[in-house]
Amino acid sequence: MTLETLTLVQLRDLQDKVQQELSSRERDDLNKAREQIRMIAQQAGIPLKQLMLEGVPPRASKVAVRYRHPDNAAEQWTGRGRQPLWVKNWLASGKSIDLLRV
Secondary structure (H helix, E strand, C coil), X not given: CCHHHCCHHHHHHHXXXXXXXXXXXXXXXXXXXXXXXXXXXXXXXXXXXXHHHCCCCCCCCXXXXXXXXXXXXXXXXXXXXXXXXXXXXXXXXXXXXHHHEC
């Protein structure tokens, strides 16, 4: 096949066919790789979930609440980042942030 002899419409059609074939082959290769991994894990007696989670660092632990509104326990703040509006209002009223400390 000589590309120079193809019209623009034929080239675009060929491009679409190539893209479809690439997608199909990538999907097939991915499925084959998954099956191979599953078989290896099964032969080794390792649950696939365990295999996939090994070496994954644990998620960062949640930062503890350091401040809580005395009248509304749902309003909490870790002390990190910007002060929430309720903390700003508390301080603007002349009250100490120490009164909010958990």
